[in-house]
Amino acid sequence: MTHGLASEKEARDVAEQARETEWEHPSFARELFLGRFRPELIYPHPPPDLAEEARAKPFLDKLKAFMDKVDSEEIDRTGEIPEALVQELRDMGAFGIKIPKEYGGLGLSQMSYIRAMEIVTSKDGSLVALLSASQSIGVPQPLKLFGTDDQKKRFFPRLAKGAISAFALTEVDAGSDPANMRTTATPTEDGEHFIINGEKLWCTNGTRAELFVVMARTPDVEKNGKSVKQITAFIVDASMPGVEVAHRLRFMGLKAIENGVIRFTNVKVPRENILWGEGKGLKLALITLNTGRLTLPAGCAGAAKQMLRISRKWANERVQWGQPIGKHEAVAQKIAKMAANTFAMEAVAEMATALYLKGNYDIRLEAAIAKMYNSEHGWRIIDDTLQIRGGRGYETAESLARRGEKPIAVERAMRDFRINLIFEGSSEIMRLFIAREAVDHHFKMAFDIVKPESTVKERLSAMAKSTPFYLTWYPSRWVNSGRLRTFGEFGKLAKHMRYAERNTRHLGRSIFHAMVRYGPKLERKQAVLFRAVDIGAELFAMSSACSRAMMLAKAGQKEAIALADTFCREAELRIDEHFRNFYGPNDENMYKLAMSVLRGEHAWLEQGIASGDTEMGQPAGEEAESVNYGESQRVMAGV
Numbered sequence: 001m002t003h004g005l006a007s008e009k010e011a012r013d014v015a016e017q018a019r020e021t022e023w024e025h026p027s028f029a030r031e032l033f034l035g036r037f038r039p040e041l042i043y044p045h046p047p048p049d050l051a052e053e054a055r056a057k058p059f060l061d062k063l064k065a066f067m068d069k070v071d072s073e074e075i076d077r078t079g080e081i082p083e084a085l086v087q088e089l090r091d092m093g094a095f096g097i098k099i100p101k102e103y104g105g106l107g108l109s110q111m112s113y114i115r116a117m118e119i120v121t122s123k124d125g126s127l128v129a130l131l132s133a134s135q136s137i138g139v140p141q142p143l144k145l146f147g148t149d150d151q152k153k154r155f156f157p158r159l160a161k162g163a164i165s166a167f168a169l170t171e172v173d174a175g176s177d178p179a180n181m182r183t184t185a186t187p188t189e190d191g192e193h194f195i196i197n198g199e200k201l202w203c204t205n206g207t208r209a210e211l212f213v214v215m216a217r218t219p220d221v222e223k224n225g226k227s228v229k230q231i232t233a234f235i236v237d238a239s240m241p242g243v244e245v246a247h248r249l250r251f252m253g254l255k256a257i258e259n260g261v262i263r264f265t266n267v268k269v270p271r272e273n274i275l276w277g278e279g280k281g282l283k284l285a286l287i288t289l290n291t292g293r294l295t296l297p298a299g300c301a302g303a304a305k306q307m308l309r310i311s312r313k314w315a316n317e318r319v320q321w322g323q324p325i326g327k328h329e330a331v332a333q334k335i336a337k338m339a340a341n342t343f344a345m346e347a348v349a350e351m352a353t354a355l356y357l358k359g360n361y362d363i364r365l366e367a368a369i370a371k372m373y374n375s376e377h378g379w380r381i382i383d384d385t386l387q388i389r390g391g392r393g394y395e396t397a398e399s400l401a402r403r404g405e406k407p408i409a410v411e412r413a414m415r416d417f418r419i420n421l422i423f424e425g426s427s428e429i430m431r432l433f434i435a436r437e438a439v440d441h442h443f444k445m446a447f448d449i450v451k452p453e454s455t456v457k458e459r460l461s462a463m464a465k466s467t468p469f470y471l472t473w474y475p476s477r478w479v480n481s482g483r484l485r486t487f488g489e490f491g492k493l494a495k496h497m498r499y500a501e502r503n504t505r506h507l508g509r510s511i512f513h514a515m516v517r518y519g520p521k522l523e524r525k526q527a528v529l530f531r532a533v534d535i536g537a538e539l540f541a542m543s544s545a546c547s548r549a550m551m552l553a554k555a556g557q558k559e560a561i562a563l564a565d566t567f568c569r570e571a572e573l574r575i576d577e578h579f580r581n582f583y584g585p586n587d588e589n590m591y592k593l594a595m596s597v598l599r600g601e602h603a604w605l606e607q608g609i610a611s612g613d614t615e616m617g618q619p620a621g622e623e624a625e626s627v628n629y630g631e632s633q634r635v636m637a638g639v
């Protein structure tokens with residue numbers, strides 16, 4: 001059932017072509033997957049930039065005061081953000097936070113930007129979507145990274161004044177897999193313009209945007225005798241003839257998000273609106289998302305803090321069975337976990353941003369881990385908060401207010417939060433992206449040794465190439481190469497740093513063993529690879545939490561140590577569990593069952609229910625029949 005969609009190989013080729021293959025700068029997370037614990041990369045914690053904090057303060061104070069008075073219930077109920085509010089945000093410079101001052105922006109850093117987004121997310125999902133789609137992925141970010149001077153002069157001043165912008169990549173058939181992109185940009189005969197035709201789906205801010213970054217297919221090029229798909233990024237002005245909002249879309253949460261299907265019909269765009277270069281669009285999107293992804297984890301931490309505050313107050317206030325509910329152990333356990341995880345989430349988000357700001361550091365894995373980790377942990381925190389609030393958690397804030405209770409909007413927070421696990425790279429795609437890099441080094445070094453089709457000559461040559469590396473690398477993943485570090489400077493947290501060091505080596509060995517065990521088939525073992533990714537993510541979170549706790553303790557916030565300690569104890573239990581089940585004794589059985597479910601062999605289980613409004617008229621399994629489920633799905637799309 002391909003419907004003319006790109007084959008698996010084409011999808012992989014497009015993703016690989018856009019992938020950044022070189023590592024010019026160090027990365028703590030990359031080293032983790034190679035089994036090398038390099039605490040010096042994250043400790044001491046990069047110090048706060050006090051001058052920047054002072055510069056950002058007036059704006060952040062203004063933003064906070066603005067958010068305190070915003071009626072988020074009204075925005076949620078009406079599904080609209082009033083123009084007057086948007087104008088107020090424009091006037092305070094909230095659409096040009098990172099745009100350099102010379103172009104009229106606030107000229108603040110990524111750290112100040114994420115702090116601003118944390119404030120907004122802690123109260124209103126629709127407003128954060130408006131501000132962050134504009135600035136994390138919309139025109140200003142790729143313009144800053146890849147724009148020419150001329151482009152910067154043309155567009156930055158408009159954006160700084162509050163021209164809303166949007167990022168248009170997704171299409172009906174191109175979700176996680178951009179190889180299916182259908183929007184085209186055809187050069188005019190004189191080559192001075194491109195004519196864009198196509199339709200973009202779920203484009204945030206699309207219904208209100210003045211400027212778009214649009215990804216479109218430009219003509220394929222020949223490379224080594226093969227035709228290679230080209231995706232190019234264009235800045236498109238909404239006022240250009242042929243740009244049209246086809247539908248405004250509505251969702252489970254983010255009720256007032258300005259999201260739509262945007263149609264481009266013969267839109268004539270000048271060549272000078274290409275960002276970076278022809279054929280570089282997908283790479284541009286991925287690099288933009290590397291920093292773009294730093295925002296969402298900070299927003300998730302902001303939401304988690306709000307949930308912690310709600311839970312703390314309610315667990316003290318609400319008395320049932322003779323005690324405040326917070327004293328019942330089941331609730332207390334949730335509160336402890338929530339506080340420890342909120343601390344770790346902020347540590348992860350701030351560490352990733354601080355490393356990015358430090359420069360000469362490759363942030364792509366840390367940003368991906370932060371996005372995946374904080375969205376998933378944040379979701380659990382919201383779920384626990386809803387549970388602690390009981391029936392009131394499920395009731396809307398408006399309904400609570402109508403019967404005289406405090407309008408605490410956990411129900412809305414839950415609806416607004418859920419999308420974080422899907423957009424800007426779904427959890428599964430983030431794990432694939434991280435796994436791709438985790439195994440890359442070994443695949444490059446030893447792929448030809450383990451590949452069954454390799455000739456003897458290829459095998460020998462690969463062995464000659466990789467033997468010197470593995471001769472030293474492998475044994476030192478078992479012992480701490482004589483430099484047994486005690487991490488005494490971490491005090492109470494030292495044992496966790498030792499655990500992280502030991503288990504980083506364990507992770508490196510395990511990934512190597514998995515490659516030897518499965519050879520090239522490892523690519524298809526998502527369950528195994530994802531456990532390796534989750535271990536790496538936990539190790540990064542633990543190390544970030546310890547590093548941040550030490551920084552805070554030195555500055556007088558000694559309580560941070562207890563939070564980091566509790567977080568690490570829990571993370572260690574999760575890591576141990578992942579290692580215990582690394583090869584998932586039930587993985588194969590589960591996969592087999594899923595294939596038989598998809599073939600419709602268990603459609604009998606779906607009997608005895610109402611037809612509802614889904615596509616029920618069709619017998620279960622009919623769709624599945626034309627698909628080949630005999631072979632496992634390949635995993636390394638990596639976008």
Ligand SMILES: Cc1cc2nc3c(=O)[nH]c(=O)nc-3n(C[C@H](O)[C@H](O)[C@H](O)COP(=O)(O)OP(=O)(O)OC[C@H]3O[C@@H](n4cnc5c(N)ncnc54)[C@H](O)[C@@H]3O)c2cc1C
Pocket residue numbers: 133166167168169170174175176177201202203204205251254257259419422423424425426427428429432634635636637
């Ligand atoms: C509210 C909202 C706002 C959005 N804003 C924007 C925007 O501003 N600009 C924009 O361009 N896009 C935007 N998107 C699109 C969003 O980024 C996509 O929804 C996302 O990329 C996933 O694509 P998809 O929904 O088509 O899922 P699919 O790619 O169809 O995936 C469906 C499921 O399968 C999983 N999956 C897919 N491939 C694999 C694989 N190889 N291995 C394992 N699992 C896999 C996915 O993780 C997911 O769980 C937005 C979407 C929403 C809902």
